[in-house]
Amino acid sequence: MRSERERLVRNIGIEHRRICADWQCFSDLAFDATERLLAELNWAREEVDALIVVTQSPDYITPATAIVLQDRLGMAKTTIAFDVNLGCSGYPFGLHILGSMIAAGALRKGIVLVGDKCATVKEPLFSDAGTATALEFDPNAAPMHFDLNSDGSGYKAIIQPVGGHREPFGLQHMVPFRDKDDEPWQWPGAFQLDGPAVLSFSTQQVPPSVNKLLDYAQTPKESVDYFVFHQANRMINETIRKKLGLQPEKVPTSLHDFGNTSGASLPVTMTVRIREALEVKRNRLLLSGFGIGLSWGTCLIDIEGAKFPTLIES
Incomplete structure (x- = not known):
């Protein structure tokens, strides 16, 4: 077991991870991060013109997690709130979306929430995290490229195949299988x-x-x-x-x-x-x-x- 752990650390470079409690969602992490950021910046909640959530770990299939958080954070009803379904590439996309909206003159202040709840005890790669990034209009700011x-x-290289409209979750997805007797059990919807x-x-x-x-x-x-x-x-x-x-x-x-x-x-x-x-x-x-x-x-x-x-x- 120790040699296996050392091999994993050596090959994938990970020794420590963060795993949410069972009751926590990504939105709970994003909420805490936003509260801390608003206090640090001394921003009033009604000043936030846009709240963009970039995640693959929504609270619900619908409605958007951003809208749930807009209310939970006590932001104004005029705050634009929507989700972007992206994972590991999502931070630059989120910055571009919010930055473009600010540059177009549509708003002055906005926040991008990025992260996921994707860690499991068995899988040694992923960790849970939520982040908040604020952007504000500045006529003298350097351009972002x-x-x-x-x-x-x-698209099949990284996929959660079951649970959407293409393949709704059914009882057959609860039955484990394995291709060979000496291989570990797998779940069809994993x-x-x-x-x-x-x-x-x-x-x-x-x-x-x-x-x-x-x-x-x-x-x-x-x-x-x-x-x-x-x-x-x-x-x-x-x-x-x-x-x-x-x-x-x-x-x-x-x-x-x-x-x-x-x-x-x-x-x-x-x-x-x-x-x-x-x-x-x-x-x-x-x-x-x-x-x-x-x-x-x-x-x-x-x-x-x-x-x-x-x-x-x-």
């Missing part, structure tokens, strides 16, 4: 992840996306202070880093201590690894999320004067 992509031909396909997709698509965005923004790699990638697993992240020729000190990671926190991994990594550096001076960051869909998004942003509340362990 994005490269967002989707490839639906690979979450499915094709590891080799995800490895190939991530290492082939992310480096070109990073280079494409840097070229578009006319930004050399050397001028980027930190490259923050979705915390998939050690093999994927190290392959991406080496393909891009990046030094380890410019690529912070939270994988060892927090596991794969889905779409929350980018803000989690910034908070627990480079928070102090980001609060002290202006920094240029390249953020890249990739996963379910298949989808991948990269953004280049300048951060100055941002507030990063300390991590909440709820």
Whole structure:
């Protein structure tokens, strides 16, 4: 058992994870994060013009979790609230959606909530996390650059096949099976992840996306202070880093201590690894999320004067 654990830590790079209590939902984590952020920013709740939730762990199939949280957080009825069904790639997409709405003049202040409840005791990869990020209109703000992509031909690589309208949950999905007598039991409706396909997709698509965005923004790699990638697993992240020729000190990671926190991994990594550096001076960051869909998004942003509340362990 010890050798198996050491092998897992060595190969996937994860030693510690976070798992919600049975009664907790992703929305509970997002609620706590938003409460802390509003207090830190000294924002009045009626000032929040938009609340965008990026998750694959909604409270209900319908209505949207964002609308439930809008009321729970005591925000105004004029607050725009909606969900985006994305996972590991979701943070750049959420920033782009909210940033575009602000840039269009539709609103001044908004919050993006990103994360998932996806951890299980048996599966050694995923962790539960919820994050809150606030954006505010500033006429002097530096531009944010994005490269967002989707490839639906690979949708089966990461999928929860049962429970939607295509294949509603039935009694047959409660009967375990196994292909061979010496193999572990499986559930027909279980979450499915094709590891080799995800490895190939991530290492082939992310480096070109990073280079494409840097070229578009006319930004050399050397001028980027930190490259923050979705915390998939050690093999994927190290392959991406080496393909891009990046030094380890410019690529912070939270994988060892927090596991794969889905779409929350980018803000989690910034908070627990480079928070102090980001609060002290202006920094240029390249953020890249990739996963379910298949989808991948990269953004280049300048951060100055941002507030990063300390991590909440709820």
